[in-house]
Amino acid sequence: MDGAQDMGGVEGFGPVQPEPNEPVFHAAWERRAFALTLAMSRPGGWNIDMSRFARENRPHADYLSKSYYQLWLAGLERLMIERDLVSEDEIASGRVLTVAKAGLKTLSRDDVMAMLHRGGPTERDPTAPARFAIGDQVRMKTINPPTHTRLPRYVRGRVGTIELLHGCHVFPDTNSLGQGEKPQWLYTVSFAGTELWGADADPTMKVSVDAWESYLESPSERA
Amino acid sequence: MSGHDHDHEHSELSETELRVRALETVLTEKGYVDPAALDLLIETYEKKVGPRNGARVVARAWTDPEYRKRLLADATPAIAELNYAGRQGEHIIALENTPKTHNMVVCTLCSCYPWPVLGLPPVWYKSAPYRSRAVSDPRGVLRDFGVELSPDTDIRIWDSTAEIRYFVLPMRPAGTDGWSEERLADLVTRDSMIGSGLPKHPNELG
Structure with missing residues (x-):
């Protein structure tokens, strides 16, 4: 979706403000919100693409007014409420008002390190050869789905060069909707700054995105 | 996304604090989470997991040419040799800075970051100013960090839009010949790996 999360090239956010000796967390609640989010994906059963969509799928003003872990919290609440794991009244009151769902797996302390070490690899065995090769010119498709995508606006319609080929990876656009992993070839596509930002762009800069095959077309396919 | 230092946010933050507490209570009572597991995650x-991990990888690459080759060829197993692996680092690529090319990593869409080597991302990395401008005005962003890059150096931005995680192998500072891996690691800052x-200048070490 073309939401506030898609920030590449957007003007007006001001300078970057690094914080010297920044702590990992800035408040006790951030620690708990972080850990609850990691732990709840086990009983909740959602995937990372669903989590990202739950965080970003909200009005721009809401997204931009929330701090990072407030977004995580809002995303987590949404995922749980959608699955009837918890109700809005329970979150507001801090009291259990509905019966817990049975048969869900809980992340125990003994499972934590193994879960982190395993992570969530997204590479899958290819079922077809890659359509593009390193060095090929490609155009990024222009799409505007109302659902989750990892094709940022600032590269849509732009022509770039295939720089790396990463194998086949889970496709977020379908995985975020529970429509399956539908793995596709994943490429790194690089663009001259001038292709993205016009003739006045820094001539020494190049930008790349990682793009699934269905985001790409041959430059000759469409004017 | 807003910062952390505005007075008017204090009441809002304590509201959030109460909400998180309530949520944890409910989820624990329902048996969905184990508070001891939460403690261990935090x-x-x-x-344990932070930029010190990445600094060790960089220092190893600076002192061991064979390791450097393995790291640049396939970073995930090379990093796993130092026992760093897993969540948000399942597929890692190391980007080598040279006098000709400076690499910089961003995630314009969210906050993708190589956790096993760098830990959790700092607030600025997740903030709108960095995510918006890194891809359009990278030299301006570097100036926000007090870094002025030579006009002869190309700048290469990697937007982490998939599950590939990038981290930068910075150039070894001059004047460090014969330094031990451990001492070299003290020069490797988190930001130099983004x-x-x-990296710090050798004179900056106490």
Whole structure:
């Protein structure tokens, strides 16, 4: 979706403000919100693409007014409420008002390190050869789905060069909707700054995105 | 996304604090979460997994040419040799800075970051100013960090839009011949591995 999360090239956010000796967390609640989010994906059963969509799928003003872990919290609440794991009244009151769902797996302390070490690899065995090769010119498709995508606006319609080929990876656009992993070839596509930002762009800069095959077309396919 | 230092946010933050507490209570009572597991998750990312891991990888690459080759050829197993692996680092690529090319990493769409080597991302990395401008005005962003890149150096931005995680192998500072791996690691800053900064100068070590 073309939401506030898609920030590449957007003007007006001001300078970057690094914080010297920044702590990992800035408040006790951030620690708990972080850990609850990691732990709840086990009983909740959602995937990372669903989590990202739950965080970003909200009005721009809401997204931009929330701090990072407030977004995580809002995303987590949404995922749980959608699955009837918890109700809005329970979150507001801090009291259990509905019966817990049975048969869900809980992340125990003994499972934590193994879960982190395993992570969530997204590479899958290819079922077809890659359509593009390193060095090929490609155009990024222009799409505007109302659902989750990892094709940022600032590269849509732009022509770039295939720089790396990463194998086949889970496709977020379908995985975020529970429509399956539908793995596709994943490429790194690089663009001259001038292709993205016009003739006045820094001539020494190049930008790349990682793009699934269905985001790409041959430059000759469409004017 | 808003910062952390505005007075008017204090009441809002305590509201959030209460909400998180309530949520944890409910989820614990329902048996969905184990508070001891939460404690371990927090302890892991607050105390164990952080940029010190990445600094060790960089220092190893600076001192061991064979390791450097393995790291640049296939970073995930090379990093796993130092026992760093897993969540948000399942597929890692190391980007080598040279006098000709400076690499910088961003995630314009969210906050993708190589956790096993760098830990959790700092607030600025997740903030709108960095995510918006890193891809359009990288030299301006570097100036926000006090870094002025030579006009002869190309700048290469990697937007982490998939599950590939990038981290930068910075150039070894001059004047460090014969230094031990451990001492070299002290020069490697978090920002030098994101590309928003450079390693410390040898004189900066106390």
